[in-house]
Amino acid sequence: MFQHVEAFAGDAIVALNEAFHRDTRPHKVNLSIGIYCDEQGQVPAQHAVCEAEQYLAETRQPKPYLPMEGSTSFRNAMQELLFGAGHEVLAQGRVATVQTVGSSGALKAGAEFICQWFPSSAVWLSDPTWDNHHSLFESAGLSVHSYPYYGADGGLRFDAMLETLRALPRHSVVLLHACCHNPTGVDLTPAQWQLLIPVLQQKALIPFLDLAYQGFGDGLEEDAYAVRALAQSGMCFLLANTLSKSMGVYAERCGALSVVCADAAQAERVLGQLKSTVRQSYFSPPAHGSRVVARVLEDPQLRASWECDLTAMRERIRSLRHQLHAALTRRSPERDFGYLLTQRGMFSYTNFTVQQVRSLRETYAIYLVNSGRMCISGLRADNVERVADAMAAVSVG
């Protein structure tokens, strides 16, 4: 019956992570998957999340289906986190938000929405981007292309990016990482967003923001700059976000898709269509994670505790960037490792070739993604020097 079913090639990063866990070398270092690990190499269980879970266990919440659009308190909490409490787009009822199964679910729901209501629109992704962006949009039936983004000098090809976007047909969808670009760590500055937005507007393009790392760059408010600048411009746009990384609730699948519309009546209709998409797919989202997230964000003490943990994560990543930069500069003073300091968030792009990445893995038990992407949070005070030794060695070899 199923003879014709083809094998699934798998997800390269997940496969690499599994290979890391099978590796028996005690000094191995995992700089591959985009999961925040602490100095002990563990995914931290945040105090606020544990407290919220305990509260939920004690208050024994019943478990009927959530509405198709998800929990109201979770959706409101997401909107405030993204736009800031009382933002005019919220006050005017112009944002349609649905709770989704992680931001992967948000991207997919957004892709299906685009496919149905803008069937001739293609999607443009940064070159490079998170691998799964390609599958999520292609599998929804959209054609996917790339715009220039990362330059070999470790910076942004901003002029080339703008030139490509200026030439796109009306209603092309432009996927933009709102902060902490995955995989390069290269972001637009606020001034560059201010130059980009008029181009999007004049060409009637549809921005689709992906905000997976809010709080990992400069702070919760600062990292929402692109969201608020687009909202301020009066444009309509889509926005996928997730708490997977910032609250360490990867397995709970807590994401949202928000669509900013021209007015409240449009938002109402768009929300209806998003509910219809959910109904055709999984009917209603899971409750537990959304209750945990809403509790953390609504309770002032838990929220403060979460923000404190998030700040510590951000500062630790920054400190690791400086430590690795210093260690590499000591070994190769003639080379410029400034990219480690200017790139933001959990990832940096090393420009290592596939051969160098393989050599790091096979010879030194240091795991990077084949593209040369390094997850900075896998570094620790006690492995930075060894990683720098290995990086210097494969650079020479």
Ligand code: PMP
């Ligand atoms: N967007 C980007 C840029 C990501 O890096 C990720 C996770 N790696 C996601 C979306 C998906 O996140 P989630 O776990 O919430 O599905």
